[in-house]
Amino acid sequence: MGITSHLVEIEKFISKHKHSDANAVFNAVKKKLPSITKATVYRNLEKMVKTERLTSFELNGRSLFEIKKPSHCHFVCMKCGKIFEINAPLINEPKDFKVQNISIIIRGACKECT
Numbered sequence: 849m850g851i852t853s854h855l856v857e858i859e860k861f862i863s864k865h866k867h868s869d870a871n872a873v874f875n876a877v878k879k880k881l882p883s884i885t886k887a888t889v890y891r892n893l894e895k896m897v898k899t900e901r902l903t904s905f906e907l908n909g910r911s912l913f914e915i916k917k918p919s920h921c922h923f924v925c926m927k928c929g930k931i932f933e934i935n936a937p938l939i940n941e942p943k944d945f946k947v948q949n950i951s952i953i954i955r956g957a958c959k960e961c962t
């Protein structure tokens with residue numbers, strides 16, 4: 849099993865289960881690649897964020913990962929914990945900086961919980 853298969857399995861899982869944390873990725877990938885270690889999963893996730901295949905954002909002290917796609921915001925329901933994706937507001941990107949990732953989290957109650 850080479851490094852490529854690690855990446856492929858990680859990417860496959862995250863594309864099906866967006867907003868997963870490293871633990872969830874590890875537990876799922878381990879079922880397919882029993883020899884994979886947690887450190888390998890962490891290292892690969894970091895690498896995939898650096899190469900912009902994935903993006904991550906922090907929520908309640910955990911890093912959640914998803915496949916890189918146009919900027920969107922996350923709405924988190926404080927009651928049921930569900931995460932929704934909503935359109936990102938237009939942000940004037942500062943000219944002198946290279947923006948890599950915009951992460952906005954809006955907290956509240958979802959339709960079912962209001």
Ligand SMILES: [Zn+2]
Nearest residue numbers: 925928958961
């Ligand atoms: Zn809810």
Ligand SMILES: [Zn+2]
Nearest residue numbers: 866914922933
């Ligand atoms: Zn998302």
